[in-house]
Amino acid sequence: xxxxxxxxxxxxxxxxxxxxxxxxxxxxxxxxxxxxxxxxxxxxxxxxxxxxxxxxxxxxxxxxxxxxxxxxxxxxxxxxxxxxxxxxxxxxxxxxxxxxxxxxxxxxxxxxxxxxxxxxxxxxxxxxxxxxxxxxxxxxxxxxxxxxxxxxxxxxxxxxxxxxxxxxxxxxxxxxxxxxxxxxxxxxxxxxxxxxxxxxxxxxxxxxxxxxxxxxxxxxxxxxxxxxxxxxxxxxxxxxxxxxxxxxxxxxxxxxxxxxxxxxxxxxxxxxxxxxxxxxxxxxxxxxxxxxxxxxxxxxxxxxxxxxxxxxxxxxxxxxxxxxxxxxxxxxxxxxxxxxxxxxxxxxxxxxxxxxxxxxxxxxxxxxxxxxxxxxxxxxxxxxxxxxxxxxxxxxxxxxxxxxxxxxxxxxxxxxxxxxxxxxxxxxxxxxxxxxxxxxxxxxxxxxxxxxxxxxxxxxxxxxxxxxxxxxxxxxxxxxxxxxxxxxxxxxxxxxxxxxxxxxxxxxxxx
Ligand code: NI
Numbered sequence: 148x149x150x151x152x153x154x155x156x157x158x159x160x161x162x163x164x165x166x167x168x169x170x171x172x173x174x175x176x177x178x179x180x181x182x183x184x185x186x187x188x189x190x191x192x193x194x195x196x197x198x199x200x201x202x203x204x205x206x207x208x209x210x211x212x213x214x215x216x217x218x219x220x221x222x223x224x225x226x227x228x229x230x231x232x233x234x235x236x237x238x239x240x241x242x243x244x245x246x247x248x249x250x251x252x253x254x255x256x257x258x259x260x261x262x263x264x265x266x267x268x269x270x271x272x273x274x275x276x277x278x279x280x281x282x283x284x285x286x287x288x289x290x291x292x293x294x295x296x297x298x299x300x301x302x303x304x305x306x307x308x309x310x311x312x313x314x315x316x317x318x319x320x321x322x323x324x325x326x327x328x329x330x331x332x333x334x335x336x337x338x339x340x341x342x343x344x345x346x347x348x349x350x351x352x353x354x355x356x357x358x359x360x361x362x363x364x365x366x367x368x369x370x371x372x373x374x375x376x377x378x379x380x381x382x383x384x385x386x387x388x389x390x391x392x393x394x395x396x397x398x399x400x401x402x403x404x405x406x407x408x409x410x411x412x413x414x415x416x417x418x419x420x421x422x423x424x425x426x427x428x429x430x431x432x433x434x435x436x437x438x439x440x441x442x443x444x445x446x447x448x449x450x451x452x453x454x455x456x457x458x459x460x461x462x463x464x465x466x467x468x469x470x471x472x473x474x475x476x477x478x479x480x481x482x483x484x485x486x487x488x489x490x491x492x493x494x495x496x497x498x499x500x501x502x503x504x505x506x507x508x509x510x511x512x513x514x515x516x517x518x519x520x521x522x523x524x525x526x527x528x529x530x531x532x533x534x535x536x537x538x539x540x541x542x543x544x545x546x547x548x549x550x551x552x553x554x555x556x557x558x559x560x561x562x563x564x565x566x567x568x569x570x571x572x573x574x575x576x577x578x579x580x581x582x583x584x585x586x587x588x589x590x591x592x593x594x595x596x597x598x599x600x601x602x603x604x605x606x607x608x609x610x611x612x613x614x615x616x617x618x619x620x621x622x623x624x625x626x627x628x629x630x631x632x633x634x635x636x637x638x639x640x641x642x643x644x645x646x647x648x649x650x651x652x653x654x655x656x657x658x
Pocket of ligand 1: 213504544
């Protein structure tokens with residue numbers, strides 16, 4: 148069966164322009180999807196083409212789920228007026244998280260539990276009044292094994308339905324023909340023999356996108372269609388071949404990918420309120436830089452830190468901080484920084500500090516040095532593009548660091564000594580209780596400004612710690628008297644020496 152079909156495929160191959168199946172990095176732990184597009188600023192090396200700007204779909208915002216203990220980070224989109232879009236993505240994320248949690252822990256080489264991590268990133272790949280395409284990359288790491296899965300969900304906005312890939316094709320025959328064309332390209336993979344390649348007709352082709360020329364791009368994660376050494380595979384089926392096979396919905400999807408247009412959302416609202424959440428102009432506000440900085444060796448200081456944002460409610464958090472005259476530090480992830488440049492500008496204007504929390508929120512210790520450098524460099528660039536200033540601090544995702552990471556990171560690494568567990572409890576009262584109970588002079592407090600419950604908790608945290616005499620400072624202010632060294636790790640700052648101190652204040656943790 149297969150070989151007969153393949154024979155046909157091979158004959159057909161002679162009359163087709165060969166597509167593109169680029170080689171991927173050989174180190175499976177370090178591989179990123181191959182790129183068939185020329186690198187552009189932003190997210191060049193992760194996608195067959197860079198994700199589209201979310202500005203095309205007014206009001207769209209990201210939803211982030213994180214689990215600091217199980218090392219899960221998932222990011223998807225909510226589109227106003229189209230709840231089905233978020234629902235379908237969330238269902239896919241839930242399924243991946245369930246599968247990840249349900250998988251047996253594998254033993255590491257040393258006998259201990261092997262490192263595990265799940266990362267799900269989404270991006271917009273097609274947009275029009277009729278059709279929306281959202282592509283997600285799911286990376287699972289278990290011990291030495293890394294696997295990637297690609298999935299593109301196409302949404303018919305007129306009916307609110309998510310389409311299976313086959314529904315983009317005119318009929319069963321044309322769908323079969325398309326899979327034959329994909330097979331031809333797979334057979335042409337330079338690194339794999341025919342026997343190694345899985346026939347595409349046994350696969351669902353979960354990720355189909357269209358580039359600016361209208362060519363179809365079908366993505367496969369490592370090991371899905373070819374041996375691991377081949378890496379991720381992107382198959383291109385030329386525009387002329389695919390356009391004859393698509394049905395009406397498929398043509399709409401192709402158009403949305405080829406020539407993306409904005410979605411006229413009735414409930415349109417700006418992604419970034421012009422001024423955070425609208426407290427008016429900052430003009431005339433005192434410049435925080437002119438206010439004398441507290442000396443954290445003499446007074447009680449605490450550095451509140453917010454990771455993984457900026458999120459949809461970060462503007463509201465900035466309002467709260469401003470009212471309390473409190474400063475904070477934001478460790479931002481690249482995609483969110485790119486989405487909310489004005490929020491970043493406002494942070495700096497109001498005296499806060501911005502740190503780097505990488506692009507994909509991956510466990511850096513399991514990446515090759517060049518991938519680590521890209522994770523950090525791309526986010527630094529996004530912050531600099533938005534504000535003119537590159538971050539001078541970095542927080543490794545999950546606090547995971549080792550000598551390799553320290554060697555690559557060229558700024559100080561900031562951990563924490565107070566974990567509010569806000570990502571887990573999702574309850575403002577509990578977050579307040581944890582923060583207030585554990586904060587000591589010199590503490591660095593870990594929170595996440597992507598959760599509403601955390602934003603709700605901050606006023607009470609400021610009130611209660613403020614009543615105890617704490618000054619709310621940025622991480623750099625907290626550590627100013629110690630001096631920060633690039634590549635060194637800090638988890639807390641100095642505390643004022645108390646005369647009857649039970650434990651002498653330890654200046655800082657540095658390793
Ligand atoms: Ni984080």
